[in-house]
Amino acid sequence: MEPTQPSSPRPKKNSEVKPYLKYSGLAFQMIAIMGGAALGGRKLDAYFQNETPWWTLGLLAVAVFASMYSVIVSLTHKK
Template structure:
């Protein structure tokens, strides 16, 4: 007979404790990714249009901040 691979109570508690850390670190990486994409896209648009002032970069970063804050609020208020 083969032993059953039942999770023990301790391993179940450890996985439940690690779940919030994974969720919040994922949110942080998501926010960083949104900001980086907005900055890179803004720089390319500013270079394409030849802007002396980086209006596209500033605008896209403001939109990225609003979008990432919205995603954080939705994620934190969502019931699991």
């Protein structure tokens, strides 16, 4: 006698990442980019002994554009 099959098959596990994990990962990525830019800018301003934090401001401006580019690429990338 053959064993009986369960009446409903198990649902297949979806290999896609859950949306909240994807978006929280993007948030941490943006925080890391901004934090790295701020830290690097402060170190460069201290090294060059600037009264006005030009390196920090410049690197943070670049980091804003870099993080926005990263978010846009991540959101539009189809797997």
